[in-house]
Amino acid sequence: MASPMSQKLEEKLVCSICLELFRVPVTLPCGHNFCRRCISDHWDKQRQAAAGTEASYTCPECRRCFERCPELEKNVTLHSVVELARDSEERGCAAGRCEAAPAELCRRHGRPLELYCEDERRCICSICTVRDCRRHRRVLFEEERAKKQTLLTESLEKAQEESERIEQAMKELELQTESIKEFPLLPPLESPEVLVPVEFDVAAVIKPICEILTSISRLLLEDLPGCVAPKAPGPADQDPVHPQELAVKALAPLPKCQLRAELLKDHRNLTFDPETANKYLEVSKGAHKAKHRPGTVPGQGQGPRFEPWQVLCTQSYGPGHHYWEVKISSHSVILGVTYRGLPQEQQQGHRFNIGLDGSSWGLQVREDCYLAWHKGHAQKIQEQLYKNLGVSLDYGKGLLSFYGLGERTKLIHSFHSVFTEPLYPVFWLCEGRVVTLCQRD
Structure with missing residues (x-):
């Protein structure tokens, strides 16, 4: 097993954009390091989002803005350290293959399966703890x-x-x-006597x-x-089945659109609360749409605003069954629910605070997967990206479910908890993103 010191060292050598060991590391004027290709792609997306206006260049770590695109020079010292770490990793993989049977090695990194990730419910190696499961x-x-x-x-x-x-x-x-x-003898039919039935439950x-x-x-x-419990035969590269999917298959899913029709019986029309909106979030006149703008939004939200790019809804829900639908413009959005006391300050190490404590629950929509956040832990969910999403809240049963709305309504993830206060819908939007609250008559 890798020592804590070596694990911390490997964490410092990982690019925060691609979550891999640095490849051609470069250093920005603010002192943060990234892969040259990763930071270049990040700034290319910022220039495209500017759409003809003067683009700004920001550091993904500290959000510092640069008026001009900084020149990216290779950090020679850091590159040398990364190469040493990469060589050590390859030697460790070779040694691990010699010491353990093939069934006990990590398929991704070739290291022994020494740990178990409770969030992803799978065995992992020491490299997985740095790259995939370091916060699990x-x-x-x-x-x-x-x-x-x-x-x-x-x-x-x-x-x-x-x-x-x-x-x-x-x-x-x-x-x-x-x-x-x-x-011996049954009583005649005209007899008033009645046979005493045999009681057996x-x-x-x-x-x-x-x-x-x-x-x-x-x-x-x-x-x-497989080294703990045998798996059912099937293709080697078959995607893992989530517990939620097992439950759906066992109960036989409803026909096309029938599940959504049942959910829509409890539909609620939501509106954004401009008083809570971050200064970069613009709320539409009817309070049905929120957009992240590059500049500060004037004259909106005179009350205590969120420091993160978040906004609450005006409505809150308690006992009963409630359902609402939203449309997102792209990935890099979080939707969830929270008690009223969600902190308004920025949380250290995060650009949002939804799902970082025990009083909020959130689903983060990423480019290649979803992350279900609660109590600071994130559960990774491999599922296609939906731009239309539904949220179902069964307050009494403590069940919060997120659905993808396409040709068929697909369950993405469910939280099980005990709710003790009214819950407010809450959203986080990255730059250029738009969230629309779907309304029904």
Whole structure:
């Protein structure tokens, strides 16, 4: 396992844009380092977004603006350190292949699977902790396997006990059946006497064993690697199945558009609250559209504004079932819900504060995936990008679900929690992005 010092060193050698080791590192006047190609692509997108106006060049880390495009010179010292780290990584991969069986190595990096990521529910190597899971909850691989095996053993023991109880009940039922067959004489039809029925609650006997078998199935279907639990045969490159997708398949999804029709029965019309909008967010006259503009928006939101690029909705929702739909112009948007006390200050190390505490939940739309944020932890979700999204809130059941709206309504992610205060819809928009709240009569 890599030492904490080496892990921290590798983190410092990772570009914050591509999340890979630097390739031709360059240093900006503000002191932050990026891959030459990554920062050049970032500024190209800024020039395109300017659409004829004078473009500004900003640092993705500290947001410092430069009037002119800085000259990018290769950081020779940093490049040498990165090459040493890359060589060390390759040697570590070769050593790991010699020390462990192929089934126990990371498919991406060739390192031993020593840790278990609780957020992504998969085994990872030391390089994964730097590149993919550095902010996730991680435990030792052996500890997680021991825990799963303990749970499975307990469930099997309970199933055995229930099986013995059912077997005993079936024997009693058989004896009662035989006693009925041996009854000497049935009363005549005109007799007022009524046969006493045999009382046997089949549902009460079957229900416990069904619950036990369901628990065992859930444990066996958890997304552990082949060295812990065998996987069902299938293509080697098949995408992992999320627990939400398993639930949908088991319940047989509704036909086309029928799910959305059911959700729309609880549709709510939302409006943005200009008093909370960040100074760069422009709210339309009807408060149905919010746009991130490059310059400060004058005369809007005289109350306490958000320091991050965020805005709350005026409405809040408590007990009951509620649903709303939004349309986004592109990726780099977060939609979620929060209690009223969401901090207005910028959180250190983040450009947003949705989902960083226990009183807010958010879904971040990225270019290649989604991130579900809560309590500062992000769960990565591989799904196609939808520009029309639906949000369903079942307050009493503590269920918050996000849907992609296309030819079919697709569940992207669900949060399960216990809500204690009214929830306000909240949004975060990157530069040039537009969010529209869909309205219905």
